[in-house]
Amino acid sequence: MRSAESWTDPDRLRRYRARVFAERQGLRESFADAAGHQQRVLRDLLDFNSGTEYGKQHGFDRIRTLDDFRKAVPIQTYADLEPWIERAAGGERNVLTADRPTVFFTSSGSTGAHKKIPVAPRFMSTTFFPFYYAAWAPLIEHFPDVLSHPGAVLNLKHDPLAAPPTTASGRPHVGASQVDFGSAFDEPLSAEPGTGAPWATLPVPVAANDHLEKMYLRLRLAVESDVRCVIGINPAMVAVLPYQLRQWWPRIVKEVRDGTLGGLPYGSPKPARAAELEQLAERHGTVRPAHLWPNMRALFCWTTGLASLYLPRLREEFGAGVTALPAPVAASEGPVGVALDRHRSAGSLVVTAAVHEFADADQDLGPDTATLRPDELEPGRDYHVVFSHVGGLYRYAVGDVVRIVDHQDGVPRLEYAGRGNNRSDHAGERLRDAQVIRALQSALVATGLELRNAACRVTTDRQRPAAYEFAVAATTPWSQDESARFTVRLDQALQRESADYRTARAADRLAAPSVRLLHPEAFLRDWQDQVASGIRPTQVKDRLFRQDPRLWARLTEPAGD
Known part of the structure; x- marks a missing residue:
């Protein structure tokens, strides 16, 4: 159900809206008995999977309460479950779940071997789809015109594959954005907004791993449409779009004029539209998404982490009054929170999806950590997230850290606060990325400065204590005095955020940090280079800690002519 015709069918749109709002209402009603729903989720996953190899080994048939479950099953990571998952990926039945996996989702990380997350029909129907549909409710409730025509949404993460890679048993091993849920799980309404656009399935041949060219081709087609919403999930994909527009502008205008797409004939030449595009650039001195798409209404992506520092200015690139709506707090392995209103960063805990447990983010997470x-x-x-669901992941430490914003309607509302393993600890400072980002935000507010992105590393020198060096791409130029004041404020904020950092500074195990100002487009160039190397755009995310000398050099070295 990804065809343009489906999104022009009024009855299909009516049923889609009804499903989205019904799922949101169902989640809201579940909050009145959140504890009861958590117990029911536990009972369901135990009953459904008690006959599996994992269920038998851990005595699922004898477990009655969460405390029983905690005693029977340790907290575990993907590495702990990997032998079980590989057996399922090889075709063995009844290993982790009684359901046979239909596909295996890849992880969203960009380093190391891709995980194989088993995805079975029961998981999709009870855990995934309710939160998945509900996630779109704020967008289509408050900006209904984003569904006015198939090309009204530029969905940057949508990337279908004609011949997806497979596991040893022949099951697709792909990203969630590469799965047609309609055909795979008999969910004809599950196609996301933007998946019926003319560029959703590219009409010209392009190599499957040529992700940069695919992004160009979609943007080339989108300049001829009335785009009103951009969906990125990963905010780095949204942040790079204005940069790509400037980089590819001459090629885009030429192809519109010539009637080509990727150098191949496509439609008819449009010299009048090309002239309009050229006039836009001449009139404004540059070209921005706001110039091309004056009816832009919303961006849909994660709004926390490093994105919280650059999203306010980035929204202006897309137009005055454009709203940034937060994507769900979720991973390939399962959902945690979903925004049911227009809160800028937080979503409500999805109590019907999984049994959720949490542990203080400042402690190391181990098999016996109290939750x-x-x-x-x-x-x-801030807390580590541990969840268990019917899809075969039990007391699974997903690796994410969340921050509790408040409690509403009886459940916590939470926002994504980084990865649990994203910690810098050279001298006992144990800095988490969320702490550093909050310190950066504090220093920016105190000095009235703005930035496009930032990264840091620890520098070492035998003659003096180690120190943090921050690489910053500023929105506007900073004077030496401003940089100096920002650095002082940043050091103070880091000491407030982390007692361990404060102790390390007081003991002279760490010297004062320093700031290196980069070219304003340094992080955008770095992102583009990573995608050009063959990494899927959804997996190239903002990265704060960059201790690897190669990664640091790639970011900080001036671009060649």
Whole structure:
């Protein structure tokens, strides 16, 4: 159901809206008995999977309560479950779940071997689809015109594959954005907004791993459409779009004039439209998404992390009054939170999807770490996420850290606060990326400065203590005095955020940090280079800690002529 015709069918749109709002209402109603729903999710996953190899080994048939479950199953990572998952990927039945996996999702990380996350029909129907549909409710409720025509949404993450890679048993091993849920799971309404656009399935041949060219081709087609919403999920994909537009502008205008797409004939030449595009650039001195798409209404992506520092200015590139709506707090392995209103960053815990447990983010997570229930979480605190669901992941440490914003309707609202393993600890400072980002935000507010992105590393020198070096792409030029004041404020903020950092500074194990100002487009160039190397755009995310000398050099060295 990804064809343009489906999105022009009024009945299809009516049913789609009804499903989206019904799923949101269902989640809201579940909050009145959040604890009861958590117990029912636990009971369901135990009953459904008690006959599996994993269920038998861990005595699922004898477990009655969450405490029983905690005693029977340790907290575990993908590495702990990998032998079981590989057996399922090889075609063995009844390993982790009674359901046979239909596909295996890849992880969203960009380093190391891709994980194989088993995805079976029962998981999709009970865990995935309710939150998935509900996630679109704020967008289509408040900006209904984004569904006015198939090309109204530029969905940057949509990337179908004609011949997807497979596991040893022949099951597709792909990203969630590469799966046709309609055909794979009999969900004809599941196609996302933007998947009926003319560029959703590219009409010209392009290599499957030539991700940069695919992005160009979609943008080339989108300049001829009335785009009103951009969906990126990964905010780095949204941030790079204005840069790509400037980089590819001459090629885009030429192809519109010539009636080509990727150098191949496509439609008819449009010299009048090409002239309009050229006039836009001449009139404004540059070209921005706001110039091309004056009816732009919304961006849909994660709004926390490093994106929280650059999204306010980035929104202006897309137009005055454009709203940034937060994508769900979720991973390939399962959902955690989903925004049911227009909150800028937080979503409500999806209590019907999984059994959720949490642990203080400042402690190391191990097999026997004590966990908290959702009702025990405190606003303003960061926590590791552990979840269990019917899809075969039990007490699974997904690796994400969330920050509790508040409690609403009886459940916590939370926002993504980074990866649990994204920690810098050279001198006992144990800095998490969320702490550094909050310190950066504090220093920016105190000095009135803005930035496009930032990264840091620890520098070492035998003659003096180690120190943090920050690479910053500023929105506007900073003077030496401003940089100096920002650096002082940043050091103070880091000490407030982390007692361990404060101790390391006081003991002279760490010297004061320094700031290196980069070219304004340094991070955009770096992102583009990574995609050009063959990494899928969804997997090239903002990265704060860059201790690898090669990664640091690639980011900070001046671009060649």
